[in-house]
């Protein structure tokens with residue numbers, strides 16, 4: 071049965087552990103298989119690690135194939151429409167597999183489930199989905215899954231606001247030497263195009279002690295690289311009972327023995343403090359990489375987007391970052407085709423791309439999201455025009471990235487080896503401190519080690535080198 075009552079965080083964690091135990095007993099030595107598909111950002115990817123952790127504790131094992139799994143989970147994203155269409159498409163396809171294997175259970179969770187119109191549609195037209203839950207009650211997965219196995223039919227449990235931050239639940243990682251750690255949840259910025267604040271709720275920070283405890287445990291289990299996650303890490307800690315800044319947190323994380331590299335995501339340009347720039351300079355473990363979403367280079371559009379900075383301020387931050395740490399790689403997010411975007415606005419974006427000299431960028435065509443202020447703006451851009459500009463932006467970006475990469479040819483970079491190369495088994499793939507993708511010849515025994523690699527060639531999206 072669905073439980074309405076919300077205990078305190080410690081009680082909630084105990085309840086989930088008890089549900090995991092009951093499921094273990096229920097499975098009685100059987101090992102059903104599961105398959106999780108994750109759409110969207112690193113926050114979602116980390117949530118999926120938590121879901122997998124809970125399932126494996128219960129006794130589920132990872133399936134090689136979605137169609138053959140006993141439990142199929144979609145951890146969804148709603149930032150852009152494409153990601154949503156994909157989920158509906160896959161559900162249609164899975165329906166036929168469920169007919170062949172009636173024991174197959176299908177669960178949906180993540181950001182898309184926090185949109186009321188999605189739930190309506192699922193209730194009406196996707197009755198074969200067994201479990202639907204949202205972002206705020208993800209930690210209750212064990213209990214919800216137990217209900218699904220107990221009582222057939224569709225179970226929907228969506229909360230419209232977050233409860234307490236529940237700590238200490240299991241989680242598993244794809245790699246043993248790299249891990250993500252949430253430092254905060256939610257977003258208060260309400261950029262006018264973005265749906266995240268509506269589906270992830272208001273900003274909440276984890277206590278620094280909990281974060282450090284988790285990182286110490288990770289370090290003890292062999293993790294070398296930590297990625298701190300939050301929608302806007304610059305406002306980390308402001309609302310805690312004993313407020314602490316993100317820069318102060320970085321100093322604390324730096325002290326954890328065994329951790330060699332610290333990264334973080336994402337940082338909003340509007341409240342990036344000089345203290346943070348100093349921390350990056352002073353903490354050698356903090357990687358010289360900064361992800362600084364630009365969105366647009368047009369002052370007029372930045373206002374319409376509610377971003378609270380202008381082109382000059384953005385470029386000034388870029389200058390200060392590279393002044394403090396000359397090797398700093400700067401990456402960004404850019405949206406093309408925001409309502410009202412003219413050719414002049416677009417050219418302002420291109421101008422920032424050239425002046426900032428980005429090391430990489432995620433580029434998006436604006437996607438209208440129901441419920442956001444930008445969706446109600448009347449001057450939506452002609453999709454053809456947006457596409458033309460988008461393609462032009464990619465050409466400029468390639469040029470800028472090539473120029474930036476050239477400086478690395480002939481240099482030796484420290485590369486944390488992640489895997490054997492997908493295309494050539496004699497090659498390895500890893501990341502430099504600046505987050506560059508580096509391919510080089512080597513044996514799989516180097517996976518998980520940090521090794522020096524001399525860069526021979528740059529190919530825009532990756533570097534090729536020699537050990």
Ligand code: 5AD
Pocket residue numbers: 149150263264265363365403404405434435436437438439
């Ligand atoms: N359309 C296109 N891109 C978007 N993003 C957020 N909302 C939208 C939208 N409605 C992009 C922003 C953000 C990144 C995670 O996704 O660039 O930084």
Ligand code: SF4
Pocket residue numbers: 257258259260261264265266267301302338
């Ligand atoms: Fe969305 Fe803006 Fe919050 Fe980022 S900062 S999640 S773009 S509202």
